[in-house]
Each structure stands twice: as structure tokens, then as C-alpha cells.
Amino acid sequence: MKLNKNIALVCGLFLVLVSCKPEQNHYVPTPYELPQPVYFPSRNNIPADNPMTEEGVALGRKLFYDVRLSGRDGTDGIRSCASCHHQENNFDFGGSAGLHHSVMPLVNLAWNHTGLGWNGGVATLEDMVFAAVTSPVEINADTNQVVKYLQKTDDYPELFEKAFGSREITFINIQRAIAQFVRSLVSADSKFDRYLRGEEQLTEDEMAGYELFCTEEGADCFHCHGGGGLALMTTNLFYNNGLDDEFKDPEDRSAVTGSHRDKGAYKAPTLRNIAVSAPYMHNGRFQTLDEVIDFYSEGVKNSENINPLMHHVMDGGVQLTDIEKAQLKAFLNTLTDETFLNNPNHSKP
Amino acid sequence: MAVSCKKPASYGELRVNICYSVNGKALITDSLCYCNEAGNEFLITEIQWFISKMELQDESDEWVAFEPRFFYIDTNIPESQTLGIDSIPVGKYKALRFVFGLDEDDNRTGLFTDPPESEMFWPDLLGGGYHYMKLNGKFLDAEGRLAPLAIHLGIGQNEDHSQFYQNYFTVELPIDFTITETSENQIDLTMIIDNWFRNPNLYDFNEYGSHIMQNQAAQQALKENGNDVFRIGKSTDNENNTTMENGNRFAEKFKNVMQKAAPKPHFWTWKSVKERMGSPVGTTENRQVV
Numbered sequence: 043m044k045l046n047k048n049i050a051l052v053c054g055l056f057l058v059l060v061s062c063k064p065e066q067n068h069y070v071p072t073p074y075e076l077p078q079p080v081y082f083p084s085r086n087n088i089p090a091d092n093p094m095t096e097e098g099v100a101l102g103r104k105l106f107y108d109v110r111l112s113g114r115d116g117t118d119g120i121r122s123c124a125s126c127h128h129q130e131n132n133f134d135f136g137g138s139a140g141l142h143h144s145v146m147p148l149v150n151l152a153w154n155h156t157g158l159g160w161n162g163g164v165a166t167l168e169d170m171v172f173a174a175v176t177s178p179v180e181i182n183a184d185t186n187q188v189v190k191y192l193q194k195t196d197d198y199p200e201l202f203e204k205a206f207g208s209r210e211i212t213f214i215n216i217q218r219a220i221a222q223f224v225r226s227l228v229s230a231d232s233k234f235d236r237y238l239r240g241e242e243q244l245t246e247d248e249m250a251g252y253e254l255f256c257t258e259e260g261a262d263c264f265h266c267h268g269g270g271g272l273a274l275m276t277t278n279l280f281y282n283n284g285l286d287d288e289f290k291d292p293e294d295r296s297a298v299t300g301s302h303r304d305k306g307a308y309k310a311p312t313l314r315n316i317a318v319s320a321p322y323m324h325n326g327r328f329q330t331l332d333e334v335i336d337f338y339s340e341g342v343k344n345s346e347n348i349n350p351l352m353h354h355v356m357d358g359g360v361q362l363t364d365i366e367k368a369q370l371k372a373f374l375n376t377l378t379d380e381t382f383l384n385n386p387n388h389s390k391p
Numbered sequence: 392m393a394v395s396c397k398k399p400a401s402y403g404e405l406r407v408n409i410c411y412s413v414n415g416k417a418l419i420t421d422s423l424c425y426c427n428e429a430g431n432e433f434l435i436t437e438i439q440w441f442i443s444k445m446e447l448q449d450e451s452d453e454w455v456a457f458e459p460r461f462f463y464i465d466t467n468i469p470e471s472q473t474l475g476i477d478s479i480p481v482g483k484y485k486a487l488r489f490v491f492g493l494d495e496d497d498n499r500t501g502l503f504t505d506p507p508e509s510e511m512f513w514p515d516l517l518g519g520g521y522h523y524m525k526l527n528g529k530f531l532d533a534e535g536r537l538a539p540l541a542i543h544l545g546i547g548q549n550e551d552h553s554q555f556y557q558n559y560f561t562v563e564l565p566i567d568f569t570i571t572e573t574s575e576n577q578i579d580l581t582m583i584i585d586n587w588f589r590n591p592n593l594y595d596f597n598e599y600g601s602h603i604m605q606n607q608a609a610q611q612a613l614k615e616n617g618n619d620v621f622r623i624g625k626s627t628d629n630e631n632n633t634t635m636e637n638g639n640r641f642a643e644k645f646k647n648v649m650q651k652a653a654p655k656p657h658f659w660t661w662k663s664v665k666e667r668m669g670s671p672v673g674t675t676e677n678r679q680v681v
Contacts (some may be wrong), residue, residue, distance in 0.1 A: 084505055264512075273576075344537070353539040
């Protein structure tokens with residue numbers, strides 16, 4: 043009987059101890075499954091210290107569209123990422139943003155390994171968020187002010203807790219969340235994708251355009267902009283494409299590498315959704331795809347720095363006929379991914 | 392239970408150091424200092440290429456294959472210039488062979504999904520798979536203009552793309568090499584770039600043009616010349632003075648080839664080229680013909 047009493051005492055004490063234990067942190071985020079489309083690279087750039095989670099992507103999406111990322115009230119130049127990156131324009135601006143360089147699209151960047159921006163000078167998406175938020179010509183915010191501002195809101199502390207396990211907001215977690223959302227922006231359902239998957243046939247003109255795109259004797263686009271064997275539609279590398287023959291831009295690729303070879307070189311942007319990504323080139327020089335095609339056909343300029351892959355430069359370009367230009371444009375239009383451009387998971391929450 | 396009395400094989404590692412020479416000198420990229428046998432003056436910006444199915448022949452004439460099966464080599468990526476091969480049975484070997492590029496067993500679109508290898512893709516309309524090699528640079532054309540040069544080897548095709556041609560080839564080089572259990576086993580494998588353009592076919596950039604993916608005659612000429620492009624050893628300064636490490640020696644059969652006099656390269660700057668534009672460049676007086 044005494045033994046039973048002792049057991050009961052011990053059990054009671056255990057229950058008291060358990061009930062007095064501080065509440066456990068129940069931070070258990072749900073892993074986000076990044077799609078892996080046909081022919082896309084198997085190696086992505088998700089950093090080990092910022093794995094994608096459903097909660098992180100959702101938080102990043104909210105921040106991406108929220109002008110409170112400016113860290114201030116009112117209408118005094120408050121901006122969000124979405125102020126310049128419009129979904130219907132391939133998360134590009136879709137016009138002149140008044141910047142020194144045109145806005146680059148945010149698409150399929152989970153597989154980009156060559157830095158961000160036209161010169162590749164920003165190493166990661168996390169860094170890019172910092173750069174964009176603090177840039178005087180972009181969001182123009184003070185990071186401490188942004189953190190304080192968001193900390194006082196009713197909604198964000200809980201969302202940060204779900205995403206990162208703490209109600210205390212930090213700017214690095216703001217960077218991480220937005221980077222996660224941007225990595226989730228995957229475009230892989232254009233007509234050309236369906237052609238690659240054997241689900242849809244290209245028209246005769248589109249097919250002729252694809253042949254021009256993929257042949258050296260045609261428009262010779264594939265070396266820099268991929269194709270069936272490189273479905274990101276870019277190598278993500280840097281080329282001087284003969285746009286100019288004098289180079290004074292202090293922010294070209296040579297600013298990153300220090301190499302004279304890279305004067306006038308810029309990243310080859312993806313051609314996915316290119317039809318809705320005007321204006322074109324690093325400085326937004328061309329307003330339409332027709333102008334771009336005309337440039338590659340007969341407007342390429344030779345220089346010491348032009349990339350050897352621009353081997354039609356001695357003729358001024360690839361010299362397409364009007365019919366070929368129309369065919370090439372027809373193919374480029376097959377790269378428009380309406381599923382992506384209208385995906386409700388990517389829109390303003 | 393049977394117990395084998397055979398002594399377990401021991402293994403060593405091999406490092407193959409990739410080297411490049413032009414006119415008997417180590418390659419200098421982006422310098423307009425080279426001249427081929429056809430008299431074309433040229434520079435090289437980068438070389439990106441594949442070696443596959445590398446094997447060593449042992450003393451009993453058996454070919455020993457090993458992993459990895461493919462090597463992507465890129466002058467822009469220093470670490471790609473050393474091919475690391477583990478687990479080679481120790482012993483003496485008398486020949487090295489490999490496929491330049493990728494053969495029809497391997498060369499299929501989708502083999503590589505990640506860069507940099509995936510950036511070598513060869514469009515399906517042109518035969519598919521991957522470039523065997525991209526040798527990019529520039530040359531002074533017949534009018535003295537600095538023109539792009541993109542010597543890209545891969546599957547060839549006829550005019551209407553109804554027939555394709557495999558342009559890879561197998562390179563076999565004699566060696567006298569012993570693999571030991573250390574990790575110090577190294578050999579140098581040199582691509583003698585000027586040999587792409589002279590033996591047996593005189594390869595004139597003005598004749599074949601600055602791009603050749605759809606020019607099977609050019610592909611065939613380079614494929615044939617490729618048989619005399621690779622050497623074991625560093626093959627610089629002059630080809631008699633080839634550096635051999637770990638006791639390797641050139642085979643006697645290559646002595647005559649090695650004894651050709653190496654021409655002296657000369658350097659031009661872009662400014663001097665521009666000054667010469669509009670006037671004949673590369674006359675017989677100022678050309679350094681190999």
C-alpha cells in the first residue's frame with residue numbers, strides 16, 4: 043500500500059512538472075515542392091540556409107506586393123516589388139521604369155546560377171531584395187525602418203512566426219521570404235513547352251520560325267537563348283551582341299569581371315514570355331519584337347568586343363527576309379505562357 | 392564456401408592535365424598572335440569540349456574503362472582542365488584512348504540538364520545532342536577585317552537535314568605509364584590547336600567561313616585533321632621539348648612529327664588592326680605562315 047502511495051506521488055509530481063514546462067515552439071513549416079519541368083536543369087540555386095516552405099513563399103508573396111515594404115505611410119513614393127515587376131508582363135515592368143537599365147523579368151530564377159541583373163553583379167535573390175529595397179531609385183527604404191514598421195502591424199508577426207519560427211521580424215527574413223516567392227515563379231507551360239512534351243503541334247510558320255531560331259544559317263538565336271535542349275531559353279551567360287560599337291556604360295559585365303573582353307556585354311535574358319516583356323535590350327532601346335528582329339537581321343555592329351557567336355556581323359546581321367522575320371516572330375510568340383501570366387498563386391494576395 | 396586465392400586488386404588515381412599549344416607555345420587567349428598554315432591570322436577566346444569513354448590499355452592489351460564517362464573541359468573554368476580519375480588498377484599501361492566529343496551511344500538531347508554541359512546542346516534539327524567542341528575566337532578575313540570565328544563540331548547533316556553524320560572520332564595515344572597506389576599519377580594531354588587546320592586538310596577560315604555547324608565539308612575536314620591534334624605531354628616551346636611527368640615518354644613513332652620547327656608568334660593589338668582596316672592585311676610579307 044505504501045508502495046502504491048509512493049508511485050502515485052511520483053506520478054503526480056511528473057504531471058506537475060510536465061504541466062509546468064514552458065510551451066513548446068511549434069514551428070513546423072511545410073516544405074514547398076518546386077516544380078521540375080521537362081528539360082529544366084536538375085540543379086537549382088535554393089540556398090541551404092533558405093529552404094523553400096509553403097509558409098515562406100506565402101509570406102514572400104504578401105511582402106512582394108505590399109507597399110509597406112517601403113517602411114513608411116502615405117503616398118510619398120511608397121513602392122513594393124510589384125510596382126516594377128508586373129505579373130502580366132512576365133514580372134517585368136512592361137515599359138520604361140525610368141531606370142538606367144530596363145527591368146529584368148523574374149522568371150525561372152530558381153535555376154539561375156550566374157548572378158542577377160544585366161551584369162550579374164548581384165549574387166543571390168536574397169541580396170537582390172536588399173539591393174532593390176534600399177536603392178534610391180527603387181523602393182528607397184531604410185531596412186531598420188521597414189523592420190520596425192512591419193513589426194507593429196497586426197498581420198506580419200504571426201506570418202513570420204509561421205515561416206521562420208519567430209514573431210520577431212528581421213530584415214534577413216524579409217529577404218529570405220521574398221526570395222522564396224521569386225523562386226516559386228516557374229514558367230513552363232507555353233505552347234512551345236507543350237510542343238516539347240508532345241502535347242501540341244506548332245503551326246507551319248511557328249515551326250519554320252523554330253528552325254530559323256535553331257540554325258546557324260538561319261537567325262542563329264540558340265547559342266545564347268537555348269531551345270529544346272536548353273528550355274530555360276537562355277544560357278544565363280553574358281554577351282556583347284553588337285548593339286553598339288562604343289562602350290561607356292560603367293555597369294556592363296566588365297564592371298563585375300574587370301575583363302576588357304566583357305565591355306558591352308550583358309546577360310542574355312530568357313525569351314520566355316518575351317512577347318509581353320517589352321521594352322528590349324539592357325537599356326530598353328527597342329519597343330517591339332519587330333525592332334529586335336530587325337536589329338539582329340541587319341543592325342548588328344562590329345567591334346573588338348563583339349562575341350564570336352555573333353558570326354553574321356560581317357553581313358550586318360543574319361539577313362532575314364520579311365517572311366522569315368514573320369516566322370521567327372511567330373515562334374517567339376509560342377513562348378508566351380498564359381498559365382504563368384495568369385497564375386492566381388502568383389498574383390496579389 | 393569458396394575463398395578466392397587471387398590477390399585483391401590495388402587501385403591508384405590519375406590526374407590528366409589538359410594543355411593547349413599553338414605554334415609550339417602555350418595558348419594565350421584573346422591575343423591576335425597566331426597564324427595558321429593557310430595564312431589566317433587569328434585569336435582564340437575560349438575552347439569548350441567533351442572527352443568521353445577514356446580508357447587505358449594494360450600490358451596484356453586489355454582496355455580498362457573507368458568513370459566518369461564524360462569530361463566537360465572549358466578554358467573559362469580552370470578546374471575543368473584537370474580530369475580526375477579514381478580507382479584505376481595499379482600496373483603498367485601502354486596506351487590511352489578516348490572519344491573526342493560524344494559517340495552515338497551517348498550523344499542524345501537531354502543527357503545533360505545542368506550547365507555548363509547543357510549549354511553545349513546541339514539543336515535537334517541539326518542532329519541533336521551536344522557540341523563536341525566550341526572553339527571561339529576571331530580572325531582577319533580576306534578584307535583584313537576582324538571577323539568572328541566559331542568552329543563548332545558536332546553531328547553534321549546534309550542540306551535538307553534528312554541525313555546526319557557522326558563526326559566524333561577516337562584518339563589513341565601511346566604512353567609508357569605506371570599507375571601506382573598514390574594520388575600522384577599525372578599525365579599531360581595537349582591539344583595542338585594549329586594542327587586542327589593543317590593535316591591532312593589545309594583549313595582556310597576564309598574558305599570555310601566563320602561558322603560551320605551546317606557545313607559537313609568543314610566538319611569532315613576537321614574530323615580528319617583531329618587525328619593529329621592530341622599528344623601526351625605538354626608539347627610547348629617546341630614539340631621536341633615536351634614535358635613528361637612520372638616517367639612517361641613519347642612514343643618513337645611521333646618523333647618525326649615533333650621535330651617540325653615551331654614558328655615564332657607575333658602580337659597585334661586591336662588598335663593596330665583597326666589602323667590596318669581598309670588596307671590589305673596579312674600580305675605575304677607580314678604573315679607568319681606555319
